[in-house]
Amino acid sequence: MAETEWIDLGPVETLRTQPLQQLMARRTRIALTYKDGQFSAISGVCNHVGGPLGDGDLDGDYVVCPWHYWKFHCRTGLGEPGYEGDAVPVHDVEIRDDHVYVNLTPRTRRTRIRHAPHPLARTPQREDGPIRVAGISTTAMTASYPRYSTSDALLEIAIDHAKETLACETQLIRLNDLAFRACEGFYSKSARACTWPCSITQMDPMDQLDRVYEAFVHWADVILVATPIRWGAASSLYYNSSCQLL
Ligand code: FES
Numbered sequence: 001m002a003e004t005e006w007i008d009l010g011p012v013e014t015l016r017t018q019p020l021q022q023l024m025a026r027r028t029r030i031a032l033t034y035k036d037g038q039f040s041a042i043s044g045v046c047n048h049v050g051g052p053l054g055d056g057d058l059d060g061d062y063v064v065c066p067w068h069y070w071k072f073h074c075r076t077g078l079g080e081p082g083y084e085g086d087a088v089p090v091h092d093v094e095i096r097d098d099h100v101y102v103n104l105t106p107r108t109r110r111t112r113i114r115h116a117p118h119p120l121a122r123t124p125q126r127e128d129g130p131i132r133v134a135g136i137s138t139t140a141m142t143a144s145y146p147r148y149s150t151s152d153a154l155l156e157i158a159i160d161h162a163k164e165t166l167a168c169e170t171q172l173i174r175l176n177d178l179a180f181r182a183c184e185g186f187y188s189k190s191a192r193a194c195t196w197p198c199s200i201t202q203m204d205p206m207d208q209l210d211r212v213y214e215a216f217v218h219w220a221d222v223i224l225v226a227t228p229i230r231w232g233a234a235s236s237l238y239y240n241s242s243c244q245l246l
Helices: 150-165 199-203 210-218 236-245
Strands: 006-011 020-025 028-035 038-043 057-059 062-064 071-073 093-096 099-103 132-137 169-174 222-226
Touching: 006 020, 028 099, 038 093, 132 150, 132 210, 150 169, 150 222, 169 210
Parallel strands: 132 169, 132 222
Antiparallel strands: 006 099, 020 028, 028 038, 057 062, 062 071, 093 099
16 A cells, blocks of 8 residues: 655645645655645656646636646546546545645656657658758838848848858748747746647647758858847837837
8 A cells, every 4th residue: 555644734724725736745846736715736847858847827727727728627636627547646635633744755756758759859860962051031110011121131141152162952941931930038037848749730730830940950161140120119228228228
């Protein structure tokens, strides 16, 4: 029979003020929920790449990981419908003397579904052939009102030179033509939250940045990035500077 070790997480009065919180019970991370007058505890470590589940949100009965939004039932630990095979351990909870105790030995085990690796995750392999040059235009402009872009013009000259004079293989990607979700700053949450391949590209099959990753990681020997000064949007430096003037 599994050993039990009950750990005092703190007073009920304090812990019930938050619907979800990440707590340490010795060295075990616990995501403690308080919902409908009831405490429950699951592992505070996400199955994906270890996000702190207790720092996420509650969506109904599901704890939503703050890193890439995987969901686990707050009482059963099971993944959301369709992904029940991805489950985090559940810990028993008891109230004694107005304190919340958690059993360090989980009642259920962590289980994982085998997720097929994303095609971008393959090992890059360079076949023989001419030098490959990828150009990327980062100019942003309104599609129905195109204007002359100096950085685009320079990029086209460079790509033409690589192709015609240097006999390179070339490709030109215009970010403006692609549909993609902007970076959501996962790196700012944790270096481990910024994954390869990008978690946004993995979770959104319509994300077209895979073309850029494909070109940069699996194809090009040379990468030319053409950018206007401010990428079509005020940078944070710009923004901060303008705030100083107010
Ligand atoms: S969804 Fe939890 S770590 Fe990625």
